[in-house]
Amino acid sequence: MTDHGADALMEDVPTSVLSAERCHLGEGPTYDATTDTAWWFDIRERRLFEHRFADGRTVIHELPKMASALARIDDARQLILTEDGLYIRQIAGGRMELFAALEADNALTRSNDARVHPSGTFWLGTMGKRAEKAAGAIYALHRGRITRLYPDITIPNAxxxxxxxxxxxxxxxxxxLLYRVPLDASTGLPAGEPAVLIRHEGTGGIDGAVVDADGLIWNARWGGGCVDVYDPAGRRLRSLQVPARQSSCPAFVGRDFSRLLVTSAWQDMDAAQRAADPEHGKTFLLEASARGRAEPDVRLA
Known part of the structure; x- marks a missing residue:
């Protein structure tokens, strides 16, 4: 299905700034429902953000390398996706230990988008640091082993x-292009070939995405300043305005998962473009009235 990106469906929902700290490349938001805490990254500046909703505090953790996504292992540990592999991070203290290398011998690439399948399998993507054509791939971490699923990806997302x-x-x-692929629900691994579900044309590009409890796809539109909501057939149902043009990735947050955290970025924007987009790089909270759901924990074995 072709989505021409028309803005006739654009909605203004109540929106606040969750963090005014500007991200060079805000990405990878996730929400830990057990602690009511949101996490996200500034990939370029090697920073991990931790926002505790209970007291409204945001803590910024400096990282030793570029990282783009994380998954909860248990109450004490997270799995962090970085430019050279997967690391186990101790939540208390932040100590990181290598779990598995990934493209560690390729200095041209870094990590990008990732998400945990309901089975606990972790899908993760890599890309060229300068978005070199077909330099990246999408992998799956299943039962402790990393398998390459789709090579020759330029910018893996959604x-x-x-x-x-x-x-x-x-x-x-x-x-x-947004692809749909049948999976073995018990393993999170492909059970067939991918098929194109959405061809986006017009303003902006398909970026990070998350699926709600009803199976609707919430996709941040990079360069479009919004989150588009699609049904499983690829029909666009809603577009929620985001105050920054380069909206990058959404996550459901809150005890009822009804709100939407959306990251943004100022990457590749010159001074004039940043001035014309005054909220660039901030992280937002949209009162989206979503029917979101919790992120699964990753399974390491």
Whole structure:
């Protein structure tokens, strides 16, 4: 289905700034419902953000390398996706230990989008640091082993899964194509070939995405300043305005998962473009009235 990106459906929902700290490349938001805490990254500046909703505090953790996504292992540990591999991070103190190398011998690439399948399998993407054509790939961490699923990806994004785990989605932002692939729900691994679900045309590009409890796909539109909501057939139902043009990735947050955290970025914007986009790089909270759901924990074995 072709989505021409028309703005006739654009909605203004109540929106606040969750963090005014500007991200060079804000990405990878996730929400830990057990602690009511949101996490996200500034990939370029090697920073991990931790926002505790209970007291409204945001803590910024400096990282030793570029990282783009994380998954909860248990109450004490997270799995962090970085430019050279997967690391186990101790939440208390932040100590990181290598779990598995990933493209560590390729200095041209870094990590990008990722998300956990309901089975606990972790899908993750890599890309060229300068978005070199077809330099990246999408992998799956399943039972402790990393398998390459899809090579020759330029900018992997929109990795997400249906609530039942029988459908996976992913995109290459460079082509503005969103793919749908049948999965084995018990393993999170492909059970068939990907097919194009959405061809986005017009303003902006397909970026990070998440699926709600009803199977709707919430996709941040990079360069479009919004989050588009699609049904599983690829029909666009809503577009929620985001105050920064380069909206990058959404996550459901809050005890009822009804609100939407959206990251943004000022990457590749010159001084004039940043001045014309005064909220650039900030992180937002949208009162989206979503029917979101919790992120699964990753399974390491």
């Amino acid at each position: 990795i997400c899964f249906s609530p039942a785990g029988d459908i996976g989605y992913f995109a290459d932002t460079a082509t503005n």
